[in-house]
Amino acid sequence: MLKGTALLTFMLSLLAFLLILVNGVHCFGETKLLKLQQFQWKQKWDASSCLPQKSRKENDATILEMKHRDFCYGGGIKYWNKLLQKHLILDDRRVQSLQARIKNMASSKTEVSNTGIPLTSGVELGTLNYIVTVQLGGRKMTVIVDTGSDLTWVQCQPCKSCYNQKEPLFNPSASPSYKTVLCNSSDCQSLAFATGNTGFCGNNPPTCNYVVSYGDGSYTRGELAHDHLNLGNTPVDNFKFGCGRNNKGLFGGASGLMGLGRSSISLVSQTSAIFGGFFSYCLPSAQAGASGSLVLGGNSSVYKTSSPISYTRMIPNPQLSTFYFLNLTGVSVGGVTLQDSSFGKDGMLIDSGTVITRLPPTIYKALKAEFLKQFSSFPSAPAFSILDTCFNLSAYQEVDVPTIKLQFEGNAEINVDISGVFYFVKTDASQVCLAIASLSFEDEIGIVANYQQRNQRVIYDTKESKLGFAQESCSFT
Numbered sequence: 001m002l003k004g005t006a007l008l009t010f011m012l013s014l015l016a017f018l019l020i021l022v023n024g025v026h027c028f029g030e031t032k033l034l035k036l037q038q039f040q041w042k043q044k045w046d047a048s049s050c051l052p053q054k055s056r057k058e059n060d061a062t063i064l065e066m067k068h069r070d071f072c073y074g075g076g077i078k079y080w081n082k083l084l085q086k087h088l089i090l091d092d093r094r095v096q097s098l099q100a101r102i103k104n105m106a107s108s109k110t111e112v113s114n115t116g117i118p119l120t121s122g123v124e125l126g127t128l129n130y131i132v133t134v135q136l137g138g139r140k141m142t143v144i145v146d147t148g149s150d151l152t153w154v155q156c157q158p159c160k161s162c163y164n165q166k167e168p169l170f171n172p173s174a175s176p177s178y179k180t181v182l183c184n185s186s187d188c189q190s191l192a193f194a195t196g197n198t199g200f201c202g203n204n205p206p207t208c209n210y211v212v213s214y215g216d217g218s219y220t221r222g223e224l225a226h227d228h229l230n231l232g233n234t235p236v237d238n239f240k241f242g243c244g245r246n247n248k249g250l251f252g253g254a255s256g257l258m259g260l261g262r263s264s265i266s267l268v269s270q271t272s273a274i275f276g277g278f279f280s281y282c283l284p285s286a287q288a289g290a291s292g293s294l295v296l297g298g299n300s301s302v303y304k305t306s307s308p309i310s311y312t313r314m315i316p317n318p319q320l321s322t323f324y325f326l327n328l329t330g331v332s333v334g335g336v337t338l339q340d341s342s343f344g345k346d347g348m349l350i351d352s353g354t355v356i357t358r359l360p361p362t363i364y365k366a367l368k369a370e371f372l373k374q375f376s377s378f379p380s381a382p383a384f385s386i387l388d389t390c391f392n393l394s395a396y397q398e399v400d401v402p403t404i405k406l407q408f409e410g411n412a413e414i415n416v417d418i419s420g421v422f423y424f425v426k427t428d429a430s431q432v433c434l435a436i437a438s439l440s441f442e443d444e445i446g447i448v449a450n451y452q453q454r455n456q457r458v459i460y461d462t463k464e465s466k467l468g469f470a471q472e473s474c475s476f477t
Helices: 002-023 069-073 077-104 191-195 361-374
Strands: 031-035 055-058 061-068 130-136 139-146 153-155 208-213 219-231 234-248 256-259 278-282 292-296 310-313 324-333 347-350 357-359 398-402 404-408 412-415 422-424 432-434 436-438 456-461 466-471
Touching (some): 061 069, 069 130, 310 324, 324 361, 357 361, 361 436
Parallel strands (some): 139 256, 357 436
Antiparallel strands (some): 061 130, 061 292, 153 256, 208 219, 278 292, 278 456, 310 466, 324 347, 324 404, 422 432
16 A cells, blocks of 8 residues: 555656646746747748837827837848847947947047048947837938937938938938038037047038948948938927938948937937937837837826836946946846845946846856756756857746846846846747856946846936836837
8 A cells, every 4th residue: 555655646746747847847036937939939020010110199208119120120030040140249249349439438539531431439230129210301211229329310312322221211302401510510519529520521511521430340421410300290300410321331221320328419418308308218029019119208107117117326427428327236036136246336338229238247157156046947058159048948838937137226126027038049949048148357347238128118317317117018009
């Protein structure tokens, strides 16, 4: 009888183990449920449902629909692995470009001649992910959003050299409100601070010419101008932007770029009388049909947050005023707070254009060790590019994943959404990697990247110099 009882106990234990193996394995501590089928790439891209993005006005806020450009221009699941590899290579270049610009911006500004392409003045743009539609001079234009750039620009005709875009080039001669900026104006002089390159005189009339050169060899070059801009139904008169006549780069089919940095020529500063220097976004994934929103204006009633908004102060940096800095004071994994003496010592950059969050080596090492400790039940998989903590989850339908929380000064927090924890390298989940990477050196600036900002309402209040965070399931409706 005892042997029969022992055998029954063994069989029940084996059955329980098999059920766990099939349906999911659960780790201890604070977790979030990952349903793998929701994140496996099976959808087809449909660019026709992407362009143009929608907009609306609600309670004095202007809301622009945002989509991930891979959904619009990605080329389909057939090319997914190559696209991911390319993203991470370009992401590493952007981070290197950011670090170099941060080190160099405090030194002398780069002078440009009338003939040469200058030294690097902007950051690598190949990783920019999120697009919105605006109306410039009566023409709808789809542009990529970047909080790490100031100058908004579009490709213009006639164009000496332009990359391929989905929409017709902007035609200044078709817009009666289009005017160039003179090279002796204060607006032209402001380019030096915004782009790292001084504006210079063109020919007949003496227009203000600009150049922005990026870390991957991409650049835009043309004339500084102003025209009538519509953000949804909100008009902006005499909006200053770059009319690009000579452009090169990996801008993903978009017509140009929207600069949401902090200098006087950025869209945020130019519209401060309308929106009060206040904007926010909720970044969607690249899944088919996923939409987010860029909200211009400070009316929080339009947010659909599922947690209270927590705020932290922006760290001032006069030499690097384009960028938004904040103070990282802690990181927790599965409810376990990491211990590291470097927390709170240096400012951290929040950037919509970098894909993968970068942490100083000692902090990343502690995060990786704690994550592996709590996620040790799962088989490992090979590293992928800059991502060195990978797993094979192809045998599971769902798993409990340790939470990751980034804590900032003032008790503000980003509770990373489950869609921002893992980077799905293989469509069958046989190679799934922790979507956080280490910086190369301790003295480099950490970056809170867009992958970890997914399904978060991220609020920029430049008037009060503070950043806010709250969880939100991103949508446009």
